Amino acid sequence: MRRFPSLALSLALLALLAGCAGPMRAWNIAPGATRDEVLARAGRPSRVVPLPDGGQRLQYSMQPLGHYVFDVDLDAAGKVVRSRQVMTAAEFQRIVPGQWTREDVLREFGPPAWVDGVRSFEGEVWTYRWKEGNEPMFYWVYVDPRGVVQRAHPGMEFINAPNDRN
Incomplete structure (x- = not known):
């Protein structure tokens, strides 16, 4: 007989998956966070774009099927200046x-x-x-x-x- 996971185990797995890094977690990252903190929270960006001030933009795009693109701007020291859904x-x-x-x-x-x-x-x-x-x-x-x-x-x-x- 096949056994199905208990409700508690299922909820624990969902909680674990919800805690994983992903592009939706790039939204509303607080200014001052480090590049490493952004990567731990949101994962690897789809693009890294140099900015004119010496910083860089971590771009998390959900195109072509999704409806969101999150830009996380870092200063030259690698600290978050702003993050937004564009x-x-x-x-x-x-x-x-x-x-x-x-x-x-x-x-x-x-x-x-x-x-x-x-x-x-x-x-x-x-x-x-x-x-x-x-x-x-x-x-x-x-x-x-x-x-x-x-x-x-x-x-x-x-x-x-x-x-x-x-």
Whole structure:
């Protein structure tokens, strides 16, 4: 006869898993924490990006399937300056078409969920997934062949819309 783990054992395993490092734990890390403390809490970042002030950004991206990207900024001494979830309307509104470059977008948001093209635009259309409240959204960034952002705007991600069921 096969035995199933007891409820107490199951709860202990869940508690252990909840304590593991992971990208969701990169959110709200207190300023002053060390790089080693961030790595112990959140694990290895998806990208490490040098910052102009000599510090670095530990970027924890859940793209292409997830809706979150956490940036943890460290100063030159390796201490946390700030941590934040950057897949928000306020963060996206910082993008200035004609001024921001491909590198600026990558530094702030990481690689997109996917890259497409459209006939009406010569260049790449980068798609990021994010949520506004509980609503899944897209944010499109149009990057021209010179690497300059020309347009950026949000749109709704329709999941299980009536036309998806055909």
